[in-house]
Amino acid sequence: MLLPDKDILSPLAPLIRGQWYVAAFHDEVTTAPLGRKICNEPIVLYRRGNGAIAALEDRCSHRRYPLSRGKIAGDLLQCGYHGACFNAEGQCVAIPGQEAIPASLNVRAYPVVERDGVIFVWPGDPAEADPQSLPDWHINAVVDWATVRGVHHMPANYQLVLDNLLDLTHVQFVHQNLGGPGVAESPLEFSVDGDVVNTFRMMRNVELPGIFKALGKTGKFDRWQRQIVRAPSYVYFEAGAEAAGANDPPREPHHVVVQGITPETDTTTHYFWATARHFAIDDAAISATMRAITVDAFDEDVAVLAAQQRSIDRDHTGRPLNAFACDAAGLAVRRILARLITAETVRQRA
Ligand code: FES
Ligand SMILES: [Fe+2]
Incomplete structure (x- = not known):
C-alpha cells in the first residue's frame, strides 16, 4: 500500500540499523x-x-x-x-x-x-x-581518477540530509559560488528501482556553475546532473557538460561526488564525501580548487541544516513538513525510508 504524502513528511526519521x-x-x-x-x-x-x-x-x-x-x-x-x-x-x-x-x-x-x-x-x-x-565507492580507489575527500558533521537528522541532496534547486539559493542557472527551471526525471532512486536533470544552453568555471570552462553549455540514491546511506552524484546545441547524450561526467550518509544520533549525521575527476589527475592545483569548492558548498549546507534542525526542535506542534513539485524524487526516497523503517521494526519485534 502506498502511504499518503503526509505520512512520509515527518521532520525526523527513526534510525535504520540494518545497513552498511x-x-x-x-x-x-x-x-x-x-x-x-x-x-x-x-x-x-x-x-x-x-x-x-x-x-x-x-x-x-x-x-x-x-x-x-x-x-x-x-x-x-x-x-x-x-x-x-x-x-x-x-x-x-x-x-x-x-x-x-x-x-x-x-x-x-x-x-x-x-x-x-x-x-x-x-x-x-x-x-x-x-x-x-556494500555501497559502490570504487571511483574513490581507481587509479585513473583523482579524488579529494572529506567528512562534514551535519547537525541534522539523516533524512533532512537526504532531502537536501535530492532537491538540488537549493543550489541556486544556498550555494552562491557553486550556483549556476538552470537547476530550478529544469525538470528532474527520476525512476525507482527497489531501494534505489535514479535522478536525471538536463539543463540546455546555460552558463556553467562555479566548479566548472573554476576549472577553465566558459560559455554556454548543455549540462546535466545524475544521481543514484540508495536509501538511507548512499548518494552518487555526477555532473557533466557538453557544448550547447550538440544534443548529444551525456558522455563522461566532468566530476563525480560519492557520498556516505551515516546517522550519528537522531539529530546529527556524519557526511562522508569524495569528489573525483578523470582529467588532469596529477594537477595538485585543480585538486585544491575542487576541494575548496566542495568544502565551501558543504559548509553552507551544514549551516542550513543546523538552522533547520534547530527550528524543528523548537516546533512542538507535530505538523508534517510540506512538499513542492520539485520534491518528487525526495518523496520517493522518503517512501523507501518509511518501508525500511517499518520492515526493521517488524523484524525486531519478531
Ligand atoms: S578495565 Fe576498562 S573500565 Fe576497568
Ligand atoms: Fe547543498
Missing part, C-alpha cells in the same frame, strides 16, 4: 583507536597488527570507560582504565591479576569491511550483514 554505513576513510583508522558514534552506538575502530580493521563497542564491559581511550597491545585493544584486553571479536581475553574471565565481560563486535579506501560498519543484526550489499 561508512564509518571512516581508510587513513582515519590506524593503530590508535578511533571512537565514532553510529546510529547512537559508540563504536571504536582500530587497525590490528595484520592490517585488518576491527570495530567494537566503545564501552569497556568493566566500568564503561571508552575503549577508544585505550591502546593497541599486540593484536588486542587494551582498556585505558584498568587494562582489560579485548580481541577483534570483542572477547575479553586478559584481565590484569585475574585468571577467570567470564563471557559476560565480552563487548559487542560489529561487522566491518574495508573496501575502495572506505571502512563500512553494519550496526544492525550481524546475521543480516551481507558484503554483497
Whole structure:
C-alpha cells in the first residue's frame, strides 16, 4: 500500500540499523583507536597488527570507560582504565591479576569491511550483514581518477540530509559560488528501482556553475546532473557538460561526488564525501580548487541544516513538513525510508 504524502513528511526519521554505513576513510583508522558514534552506538575502530580493521563497542564491559581511550597491545585493544584486553571479536581475553574471565565481560563486535579506501560498519543484526550489499565507492580507489575527500558533521537528522541532496534547486539559493542557472527551471526525471532512486536533470544552453568555471570552462553549455540514491546511506552524484546545441547524450561526467550518509544520533549525521575527476589527475592545483569548492558548498549546507534542525526542535506542534513539485524524487526516497523503517521494526519485534 502506498502511504499518503503526509505520512512520509515527518521532520525526523527513526534510525535504520540494518545497513552498511561508512564509518571512516581508510587513513582515519590506524593503530590508535578511533571512537565514532553510529546510529547512537559508540563504536571504536582500530587497525590490528595484520592490517585488518576491527570495530567494537566503545564501552569497556568493566566500568564503561571508552575503549577508544585505550591502546593497541599486540593484536588486542587494551582498556585505558584498568587494562582489560579485548580481541577483534570483542572477547575479553586478559584481565590484569585475574585468571577467570567470564563471557559476560565480552563487548559487542560489529561487522566491518574495508573496501575502495572506505571502512563500512553494519550496526544492525550481524546475521543480516551481507558484503554483497556494500555501497559502490570504487571511483574513490581507481587509479585513473583523482579524488579529494572529506567528512562534514551535519547537525541534522539523516533524512533532512537526504532531502537536501535530492532537491538540488537549493543550489541556486544556498550555494552562491557553486550556483549556476538552470537547476530550478529544469525538470528532474527520476525512476525507482527497489531501494534505489535514479535522478536525471538536463539543463540546455546555460552558463556553467562555479566548479566548472573554476576549472577553465566558459560559455554556454548543455549540462546535466545524475544521481543514484540508495536509501538511507548512499548518494552518487555526477555532473557533466557538453557544448550547447550538440544534443548529444551525456558522455563522461566532468566530476563525480560519492557520498556516505551515516546517522550519528537522531539529530546529527556524519557526511562522508569524495569528489573525483578523470582529467588532469596529477594537477595538485585543480585538486585544491575542487576541494575548496566542495568544502565551501558543504559548509553552507551544514549551516542550513543546523538552522533547520534547530527550528524543528523548537516546533512542538507535530505538523508534517510540506512538499513542492520539485520534491518528487525526495518523496520517493522518503517512501523507501518509511518501508525500511517499518520492515526493521517488524523484524525486531519478531
Ligand atoms: S573500565 Fe576498562 S578495565 Fe576497568
Ligand atoms: Fe547543498
